[in-house]
């Protein structure tokens with residue numbers, strides 16, 4: 423490891439250094455070195471199959487890298503780290519259909535005393551705007567509402583790092599915009615570190631402080647972009663900002679190149 427890499431590792435909450443992953447003879451991820459700064463929103467974009475989900479699985483300790491290291495708060499990740507919560511794309515498979523909303527959210531909090539559990543569940547339900555829906559089953563709710571439940575469940579764990587793998591891919595455009603704004607307002611309030619994977623270039627620029635663009639597989643980091651757009655962001659004003667338009671064009675060009683190389 424070079425001294426620059428050591429410095430990077432020390433300053434970031436989450437640091438990947440030379441991470442690669444091979445499945446059989448398939449080199450999925452070649453050598454990823456990237457930082458996820460504390461208290462910020464980082465976004466990973468890249469062509470389909472470039473290893474975005476693989477990286478999230480490695481960061482969350484659910485899979486191991488073939489080479490390289492991941493550190494979280496300076497500790498090597500070798501299991502699911504404390505303080506981490508994850509929201510998956512497919513809410514219909516991540517929620518328990520036989521449990522009410524409040525029970526779904528309380529599920530990962532079994533280790534806590536009942537009174538504390540109740541407070542956390544209520545706070546999370548309020549944060550995602552689902553008050554009054556506690557006694558619905560997931561299948562009685564729209565897709566966007568179900569994804570709010572999944573977000574509430576992650577928030578109720580009081581994570582310091584929230585990982586989201588294409589969390590809004592299965593909802594309509596208006597719901598997606600609402601859920602993007604919900605994420606940004608919760609993040610601003612709680613200061614949680616967020617790492618989101620998305621396919622959507624507009625979404626990546628709108629959400630991010632920091633975009634990590636991956637190349638096609640075997641993937642490396644094509645570029646890291648700092649998004650210097652002011653906060654709080656607004657779906658109309660931010661997207662009309664010439665700087666937004668410029669960054670979006672730059673990410674689009676990088677992805678086009680990433681597909682071609």
Ligand SMILES: Nc1ncnc2c1ncn2[C@@H]1O[C@H](COP(=O)(O)OP(=O)(O)OP(=O)(O)O)[C@@H](O)[C@H]1O
Nearest residue numbers: 445448450468469470471472473474475476477639
């Ligand atoms: N458990 C596994 N066993 C074998 N190969 C795998 C496994 N998981 C992922 N891969 C392979 O690793 C590569 C990266 O997959 P991954 O799902 O991480 O990509 P992705 O960037 O998330 O794609 P998408 O944008 O389509 O979600 C692909 O070639 C995939 O086939």
Ligand SMILES: [Mg+2]
Nearest residue numbers: 474475476587
């Ligand atoms: Mg994926």
